[in-house]
Amino acid sequence: MTRTLEWQVRLYLAEEDGTTRARAVLDTGAMTLTGHGVARCNPQDVDVPAIGDELAASRAMRDVAVQLMRAADHDLEAVGAGTVEGREEPPPYGWTVTAT
Numbered sequence: 001m002t003r004t005l006e007w008q009v010r011l012y013l014a015e016e017d018g019t020t021r022a023r024a025v026l027d028t029g030a031m032t033l034t035g036h037g038v039a040r041c042n043p044q045d046v047d048v049p050a051i052g053d054e055l056a057a058s059r060a061m062r063d064v065a066v067q068l069m070r071a072a073d074h075d076l077e078a079v080g081a082g083t084v085e086g087r088e089e090p091p092p093y094g095w096t097v098t099a100t
């Protein structure tokens with residue numbers, strides 16, 4: 001069986017006073033997942049907006065990826081295939097991670 005799908009990802013970024021917020025929206029056609037990410041520039045560091053964009057965007061997309069993996073795990077369980085036990089989230093890198 002061959003099939004082709006197109007999933008759309010939209011990424012929204014906003015920066016204010018050294019804090020960059022990102023929202024990633026994945027639309028599969030069957031479901032929509034929204035992830036959030038934040039990056040804050042250390043006041044002692046040089047403010048490079050592109051770095052904040054990259055960090056916040058990657059965190060938002062990682063949030064979507066975690067949600068997508070949970071959905072896959074749920075679907076695997078529903079068909080009796082089970083899940084991968086002990087899966088750990090990757091450690092955060094770069095600027096501090098905060099809850100949104």
